[in-house]
Amino acid sequence: MKKYSGFTFLIGLAAAVVTFIPVKKAIAAVPLNQVQQVKATWPAATFQIRTPGYPAFKTADMGHLFAGQKNCIVRVAPELNGLTGVKMPAGFYEKGEDQPLKLKFKEPVKLLLGFFQDKAKTFRQPGSGAQLVLDSALTVTGLPSVKVYAVAYPAGTHTINPAGSGLFTVLGVVKANQPLTFRNAGLPDGRGWEPFIVEGFYDNKPLFDIVGGPDKPVVEEGMPGTEGIQGGFEGGAMVKIKGTYHMFPTERAGEKEVEAYYDRVKTRIGHWTSPDAINWTRQSTIYQASGTYALTEDDNPMNDRRGAIWSYMPIFNEEANRWYGYYLAYTVHKEIEPNHSFGRIWRAESTIPGIDGIGGPYTDKGIIMEPGLDSQPWEGRQGVASFFPYKVGEEWLGFYSGAYPFKTWADYPKKTGKGWFIGLAKADKMEGPWTRLDSTVNPVTSMHPWFIENPIVSKLPNGLYIAVFDGGPDGWGHHLPNMMGYSLSKDGYTWSEARYLPIETKVKKWWDIMRTPLGLIPEGNNVYTIVYAAIDLKRRYHPMGMVQVKLNPAVLDMKKQELEKTAILTGAQNQAKK
Incomplete structure (x- = not known):
């Protein structure tokens, strides 16, 4: 779950310790993407x-x-x-x-x-x-x-x-x-922005060409199924089964005549289906948050630890022949930033076996990751803020995230910095136990030094892993790409620098802030579908959009060769150090 605020800190990292780097004085606000609204x-x-x-x-x-x-x-x-x-x-x-x-x-x-x-x-x-x-x-x-x-x-x-x-x-x-x-x-002045690579603009060999998509949201306020959703949608995941798309977004339900902030507290996980990723039908509610605020400032069992629920990730377990759902539950405090704190990852199982059990109902099987003695300072007050598992060989890796980091544990629970980070955990099986990797790996900053959110991993035709994620806003005091991004990996551990997808070059830009892609769905002929959440700042309601991209196989093979050369070079350097 995301919350951005304030002209505060850029984050640098040395091993597992987060270094706080003050940003130069606040940069004057300028209308986003004003350049697209006029000709020279x-x-x-x-x-x-x-x-x-x-x-x-x-x-x-x-x-x-x-x-x-x-x-x-x-x-x-x-x-x-x-x-x-x-x-x-x-x-x-x-x-x-x-x-x-x-x-x-x-x-x-x-x-x-x-x-x-x-x-x-x-x-x-x-x-x-x-x-x-x-x-x-x-x-x-x-x-x-x-x-x-x-x-x-x-x-x-x-x-x-x-x-x-x-x-x-x-x-x-x-x-x-x-x-x-x-x-x-x-x-x-541009020094408030860290340089980043825009696909197709950095060089003339993009991995993905933007095919296009609807020039308006595909799930919008007032459409059937949106009743009772005051604030629209945020991240989650989408899968395709037997020609049908299944989407599990976070619904910012809130309540009528209650301030917009409560949309982020009274959340629920919906299940939507579509034949084309454009026309959607709501099927059910998978989980509903309590919407209850915390009683204390720390991570205390007196607090309702399911005050807000976010980021549902369905993964099919072939051995168990059931769908597993991983989702995030927060403690929510009215006054402390971040209000969404001490995130915990729950695992659920579909009660109906087989691939057709995707719609649930689901039964909770317990917490697989939470704040504790093995937490790392970069996870911060927000705790374990998302989770996505993927298989590498015979083992499982999982991206998990954190935000509002602590410089040291002496800063717990309220003295936090800024930064949205990801790390890797490891398990022998999907059920766990899941073990955080150490500071030689975590946090993973090779994609971006201080902002990656909600990565979803899949495999490309030549065996490379790809993670798609929210690249962060150019707004709210943050100077980030404002585009969804992707990163590649050969081994699932080491990830390339992010590249960002400029979908507004082929889709009419109806949003101000780009948010979270819900996955990369292969359609054949190298075409992939992405459904994404985004924000029109003039409105309380956050709709969902859709775009398709096309993979360039020649560039993909070139990327694989580059990653292999990098792996060989890194291995030689590590051996020389020994």
């Missing part, structure tokens, strides 16, 4: 790139400015939005590594160059004759603010190589007669 107000002029190795890119949201580097645009002034820029090769700013950029213009133009502003670090600066036209014109992840200068060029081929050393960027070309009036766009 400075019309573009055509040009040709005459130097090999310098591809073009769009100066727009998610555009990556430098080949081989993760820095991407997350805010852009409307004057520039949609112009064609030039992606510099990695290492260009180190003298002598690459040929200087040559551009050919068919007519007189004004070239728009971006220069990064930081007194503590040297960046290239414009020469004489350059006209300052925009200040704070871009927010680029991990980089300082950008000033844009216009430089006039006649028709012909020209070398673009401002004096000095360091980064600069080519953001577009406009006609010479285009009037350019200076303006401070007021966009925030």
Whole structure:
């Protein structure tokens, strides 16, 4: 269960100890994805790139400015939005590594160059004759603010190589007669964002192409089955059986005429079915939370430990010939952040045997993970905040999560930091006992250093494991990708850096905050279906959406080779240390 608030901390990690790193002062709020709502107000002029190795890119949201580097645009002034820029090769700013950029213009133009502003670090600066036209014109992840200068060029081929050393960027070309009036766009410094990789923008070999999906929610307020659900939906899981989709979302039920926060307390797990992942029918309630607030601040048996219920994950146990359901139950406090605390993972079994028993009813079989002496400080006050098991060889691994970490146990129960982490637990069988792995593995930060939520694992055709997850919001004081992400693994233990899926390139963006994917469902012909939860900030109700993506088998094989090489290299390094 997720709760984001405050301009607080980024989290770094050393072994099992969480290090608290203060963020620079709060960044001014800017409307999310404003770049998608306007076209560039400075019309573009055509040009040709005459130097090999310098591809073009769009100066727009998610555009990556430098080949081989993760820095991407997350805010852009409307004057520039949609112009064609030039992606510099990695290492260009180190003298002598690459040929200087040559551009050919068919007519007189004004070239728009971006220069990064930081007194503590040297960046290239414009020469004489350059006209300052925009200040704070871009927010680029991990980089300082950008000033844009216009430089006039006649028709012909020209070398673009401002004096000095360091980064600069080519953001577009406009006609010479285009009037350019200076303006401070007021966009925030990009160093409040950690750089991240957007699929299809970082390079031209994405693992997944976005096929598309409905341009509106597939489960929406007022549809049959949504009666009694005040706040919409959040994460859970979806499976497909004999052509029918079965979805188990968290329903933020709440109560009528009760504040919206109670939607997150009075929750329930619903069972929905669909023939196409678009038209859904509600079948039943699997579990209902008590909605009761805690009496004490600590993890005390006096409190109702099922005040809120979230994140139901159905897994079929072939040996037992039954569905197992893993779900999260919280203690909920009215005043302490996070209000949802001391999470516990319950295991349930379907009373009806066989694959058709997916709809339940289910019987609780007890708690498999909870706060205790084997908890790790990064799990924090939120406790075990999600769980998803997957089989690796003859054993089982399980992703479990935590949030609001403790720096040390002396900070228990209220002195918490910020960060949403995952770790791995291990068992010989699905029933457990489940054992947390140690600090050489946990928390798993290779995907992202401080935010991964609700990973769901499946296998791809070439045997690689894939985890899909919530990549975190660009909002509520957090500067995260605001997209669902994925990570790959060869062995189930070591996971690659996250890549994020820009589904808004093919689906009309009806949401402000992207939330949780409910899994990756194979459809054949390399196509996969994803149902996801998302938020329109203008509304209390959080709907569900749907998108399809297509896997590129050649890229998948390339990814496997990369992971194998990494494993060999890591093994050699570990052996050398011994």
